[in-house]
Amino acid sequence: MHEISLCRGLLARVLEIARNHDAAAVATIRLQLDPLGRMDPQHIIEDFAHVAHGTPAQDALLEIETVALRVHCPACGMESDAAPDDPSCRRCGNGDTRILNGAGLVLLNVELAP
Numbered sequence: 001m002h003e004i005s006l007c008r009g010l011l012a013r014v015l016e017i018a019r020n021h022d023a024a025a026v027a028t029i030r031l032q033l034d035p036l037g038r039m040d041p042q043h044i045i046e047d048f049a050h051v052a053h054g055t056p057a058q059d060a061l062l063e064i065e066t067v068a069l070r071v072h073c074p075a076c077g078m079e080s081d082a083a084p085d086d087p088s089c090r091r092c093g094n095g096d097t098r099i100l101n102g103a104g105l106v107l108l109n110v111e112l113a114p
């Protein structure tokens with residue numbers, strides 16, 4: 001699985017934010033998970049706990065928000081949510097839509113402990 005490398009990258013960014021603010025610990029990390037990554041939030045929490053062990057982020061609470069797949073339809077101009085296995089347009093049924101989401105993990109915000 002590639003969650004572990006994503007978690008390492010995430011940890012590096014979180015620790016940099018903590019360092020820049022002279023924070024002793026990280027309280028909460030909010031993430032957005034794109035649907036195409038097909039990653040299990042529970043795996044991310046476990047992998048993050050593993051890589052963050054012994055760092056100021058080890059007790060951080062991970063809040064993971066999964067967003068719907070967003071598609072843009074070039075035929076009718078509609079932008080809508082879609083199921084990952086059926087990215088066709090909700091309005092006109094065009095199957096040739098453009099997917100707007102990425103397939104990654106987005107760091108939304110970090111709360112530092114005082």
Ligand SMILES: [Zn+2]
Nearest residue numbers: 073076089092
């Ligand atoms: Zn359409």
